[in-house]
Amino acid sequence: MSEEKLLMKGNEAIAEAAIRAGCTAYYGYPITPQNELTAYMARHMLARGRIFIQAESEVSAINMVYGSSAAGARAMTSSSSPGVSLKQ
Secondary structure: OOOOOOOOOHHHHHHHHHHHOOOOEEEEOOOOOOHHHHHHHHHHOHHHOOEEEEOOOHHHHHHHHHHHHHOOOOEEOOOOHHHHHHHO
């Protein structure tokens, strides 16, 4: 039995892989070039009964991830180079 093949953009593939791996919470701040990942999570996390929050900044997004992961959730954020610098 083979699965149906699906053509996806790279950001969408990352998002779907995270969902399939059990990501229960996504906190993101849209920034190019990863806007597609955030948009995919916005569409698919809520439909699966999971958490999606668009944060007010990169710093707030990573702090939400820290809090959720400390409480035992499998949480995720994403960003590009300036956003990653802020999150560090």
